[in-house]
Amino acid sequence: MESLTKIEDLGKPRVVIVGGGFGGLELAQALRHAPVQVVLIDRQNYHAFQPLLYQVATAGLAPDTIVSPFRKILDEQENFYFRLAEVQAVDTEKQLLETSIGMLRYDYLVLATGATSNFFGDQQMQQHAITLKSVSDAIELRNTVLSNFEQALQLGDMEKINSLLDFVIVGGGPTGVEIAGALSELRTHVFPRDYRELNFKEMDIHLIQSGPALLKGMSKEASEKSLEYLKQFGVQVWLDRRVKSYDGYTVTLNTGEQLVTRTLIWAAGVTGSPISGLRPDCLLPGNRYQVNEFSQVAGYENIFAIGDIAAMKSAEYPEGHPMVAQPALQQGKLLGHNIIQHLAGRPKQPFRYHDKGSMATIGRNHAVADIKLFGQDLRLNGFVAWLAWSLVHVLSLVSFRNRLLVLLNWGWSYLSYDKGLRSIIGSSKPLVPLEQPHEEKAVT
Amino acid sequence: MESLTKIEDLGKPRVVIVGGGFGGLELAQALRHAPVQVVLIDRQNYHAFQPLLYQVATAGLAPDTIVSPFRKILDEQENFYFRLAEVQAVDTEKQLLETSIGMLRYDYLVLATGATSNFFGDQQMQQHAITLKSVSDAIELRNTVLSNFEQALQLGDMEKINSLLDFVIVGGGPTGVEIAGALSELRTHVFPRDYRELNFKEMDIHLIQSGPALLKGMSKEASEKSLEYLKQFGVQVWLDRRVKSYDGYTVTLNTGEQLVTRTLIWAAGVTGSPISGLRPDCLLPGNRYQVNEFSQVAGYENIFAIGDIAAMKSAEYPEGHPMVAQPALQQGKLLGHNIIQHLAGRPKQPFRYHDKGSMATIGRNHAVADIKLFGQDLRLNGFVAWLAWSLVHVLSLVSFRNRLLVLLNWGWSYLSYDKGLRSIIGSSKPLVPLEQPHEEKAVT
Structure with a gap:
């Protein structure tokens, strides 16, 4: 049998959150006083504020101004554990998550893996x-x-x-x-x-x-x-x-x-980032997990999905909620509340999206x-x-x-009227090779 | 014949500076009102403030706070041209610099390539x-x-x-x-x-x-x-x-x-970063160019070296000046003055190092x-x-x-008492592979 990840057993129910985007981070924080162990898994050691990525890309902001390390955000939350790892699959029978650093036991599993670019096979x-x-x-x-x-x-x-x-x-x-x-x-x-x-x-x-x-x-x-x-x-x-x-x-x-x-x-286009090991029929077109109003993945009691990866269909949102920050934040927060309610034997509250609107900036x-x-x-x-x-x-x-x-x-x-971040630090996209620049006709 | 780099010919003497560290940058700025064309070549598009690199390495400062793009520093200097390129060799007969973007003609060539780590062949x-x-x-x-x-x-x-x-x-x-x-x-x-x-x-x-x-x-x-x-x-x-x-x-x-x-x-240890094409006897042990008190490389009239790459021997500094910022800055500034003097047919001024002292911080x-x-x-x-x-x-x-x-x-x-830059953005040094971490005895 494969070995388990080395992580303390607190003797409390363990909530494993995969992905520290808006939903995953909000959930981790919502569980700060809950009688559970919170384990967050992410491929990065930081939360990135995605809505401002475009400003990093256009020399307006430095990368460090829109990211925060998870350990720093949550360093006072005693029940919080972080692991830098990739999740490979889930074994729902044994309640084990297979990761790049070993198997991880869970009581509650929350998928908050977000979405990636969709090239539609091109x-x-x-x-x-x-x-x-x-x-x-x-x-x-x-x-x-x-x-x-x-x-x-x-x-x-x-x-x-x-x-x-x-x-x-x-x-x-x-x-x-x-x-x-x-x-x-x-x-x-x-x-x-x-x-x-x-x-x-x-x-x-x-x-x-x-x-x-x-x-x-x-x-x-x-x-x-x-x-x-x-x-x-x-x-x-x-x-x-x-x-x-x-x-x-x-x-x-x-x-x-x-x-x-x-x-x-x-x-x-974007598409969800699902993990393997779940029943195929809970994955909808667009690679989003079908969840009910309690964010439970269809067919599972203790597996949840929130944010971009979740499609919570309703009369008002027949395709699920828009893949933006607000639904993820609100679902993360409510799921935290509902896990606490569930542990206390109290009734859970169904999700209702409070659309605060949306905005886009075009320039100065x-x-x-x-x-x-x-x-x-x-x-x-x-x-x-x-x-x-x-x-x-x-x-x-x-x-x-x-x-x-x-x-x-x-x-x-x-x-x-300036954007100061114009230093080329790190790699750029390799260009398709054409002729060498200095084969051009020389001017001087 | 190899083609020339595409760069305007201003019909003025061209000063080509290789390397935009302390010395190279100071020289470029010292020539701002000079009747010359200044061309700076560097492998990076920014000047880095080396004395604070260790703070970037220890999560105290973000990289962008200690670098400045050359184009931004000098965007109001009309005679300044920058090229992102690697220098491969120099042809002192034809007064051509061979670079990764073609050949570059020079009237004055200034080597300010600095030093790299010396592993003494290990x-x-x-x-x-x-x-x-x-x-x-x-x-x-x-x-x-x-x-x-x-x-x-x-x-x-x-x-x-x-x-x-x-x-x-x-x-x-x-x-x-x-x-x-x-x-x-x-x-x-x-x-x-x-x-x-x-x-x-x-x-x-x-x-x-x-x-x-x-x-x-x-x-x-x-x-x-x-x-x-x-x-x-x-x-x-x-x-x-x-x-x-x-x-x-x-x-x-x-x-x-x-x-x-x-x-x-x-x-x-550090060692100079010389370029090929110069007479071997002007390179001293430690890969520094032997220069006179006008920063001229031994045996050349119009080739100069400043900063770490230059060894200007004197009674007070028989091994050349210490490889730190101050000598580079002072040599860059004086060389700018001397090029202007030379063009005007006025006498040049020999270098004299003004040691302002040195300092090191150990912590808070x-x-x-x-x-x-x-x-x-x-x-x-x-x-x-x-x-x-x-x-x-x-x-x-x-x-x-x-x-x-x-x-x-x-x-x-x-x-x-915090250092905020703890996000792992970019690559880390690949470790020598030992056993896989999860072959360790599991605790939970």
Whole structure:
């Protein structure tokens, strides 16, 4: 038999949480006074604040300002244990989780593994596209953008220069819209100062959206305003288009149009990250686990799923909740409460989603927000929405330290029109090799 | 013939600087009003403040707070051009520099390539040791320290646990002393909260110094005080010892004593980083270029070397100046002046080193400093030296943004006894494989 992970047995029920995103972390914290042992497993030793990854990718924030180590967040919670490990499978009979550091016994198992990018089986796309789901992704994208310009300086051929200066973003949801806006700010205020030798009129930012409107799921006003703002910032928005193929250089759309870029940013489909060992019929299309209103995975008493990986279908949300932070946070919190209730023999409370609305920022002073406040639908845009967006995001950061640093960075950038994080630290995406730059015709 | 790098020809004399450390950057700035074109070549797109690398390595500062992109530092200097490239060789006949992005013509060539770690030919040591010469090194060391503890949690065997918890630092100069002190602070104030399951009495910090005293080159008082402080902080200092071998697990000293560690930090010898194509006889032992008092490399009129790579011998400094920031800064500044003088047909000024003293911090409130002020030798230690050290280092940072961020981080750490940068972002040093952790006897 395989050996068990070395972890203290507290003689209390053990809640094993797989994944420390919004849902998993909230649950761990909700159990702080519960008579249980909480074991959190994650492949990283930190919680990352995903909504601001795009700012790391566009040189606006340093990685450390949006992450917090789990051990630091929870260092005063006595029943909390952390393990840096990958989960491989679950044995539901023996209540054992198979991980990269051995088998782990559980009483309650909570899957909070989130979602990854979905390339719908297109391996060429997967190989060449850059995604934005993790801190490493964000750092890679930042380094790639900066490296592109350094390389463009050595080229004479205009098409090849454009392949480095142009960016194609696939997906017109919040992430896609926010990256497009941030890149256009860099184009206007930052890069021309850094790269006087390049002509930034040649830098094109393309945003490709499969449907007829941006920010699907938000109000018509928000969709329209975001489109207006992006156009105002010089972003080329391609509605009702899909990317058919991308070979690392040429993007072909389903309409036959072609774009040339070395950098395609994939902010389109996502799919759940399930683990093996559960009954196949509890996994719905999109790789989300079917759960009931208590977050229990279909067919199991003590296995739960929360956040992006969970599809809790209801009349109001027939496809499950949107894959964003709020449902994960609320499900994590309620599950903590329900585990405590269950242990005390008290009745559990069914989940009901409190939609607080959603928002996206396009750039300096420009954002859109659909806010639900006291049962009222508020539609904000422009400077007010941008202030609201900034406030909500700063306050949502996990630690006071990060709030302070982000605020300081933002204040600085706002006043100076600068984004200071332009050092290429770490790796960038390897480009598809074309000719060597210095085979170009020499100018001097 | 190989093609030239694509870079504007301003029709002015071109000064090519290889390396943007203290000397190279200072020189570029000193030439801001000179009738020349300044081209800086570096393998990184940023200047790193090396004296604080050890704080990045010990989770005290984020990498971005001690680096500044060259393009940002110099974005208002019109005669400045930057290229991200590696230099391969020089053709002194044709006045061409061979780089990874093509050939580059120069009128004045300045070598400011600095120094790298010297393992004196011990390849096994080179493979297993961690160095601290670059930002990547510092990030790798930080990640390795943190990963060690995560892995130690899974072990039962005490010797193996110790191999992960114990650290061996080779070299009792400022870097070695400062890392040892910083690790001991983490051991006292930070790690026990993060890793309640580990017994930090088992964490040993060994500092190995080949000579009879620490901080060679500083005053006797500084050597003695630093030894006293380190002992007070529980660092085991091994004087008059050399490391004979290290296989990634066992450190063998020349005295036959053995230590076990997975993490050996090499802060001992350094050697210059020369480039090929220059006359062999201008390279002295230690791989430093022999230069005259105008920083001209022996035998050349228009090739210069400054900083660590230059050995400017004099009666006072028969081996050349110490390989630290001050000589590099002063040589860079004077060379800028002398190039301007030379172009104007005015006499050049010979270099004279103004030793401002040196300092090293051991930990919270504890530092040593030998300061030369108005011709007086000041010997400081304890809190006063620590304040002086902090002040000098903050003020020496390149940008106001970095000064503010470092000050904020230090203030925070000082008040909270915390070091916040404990996220494992990027790679860590791969450990020599031993048995799998989960082959250990299981506890639960």
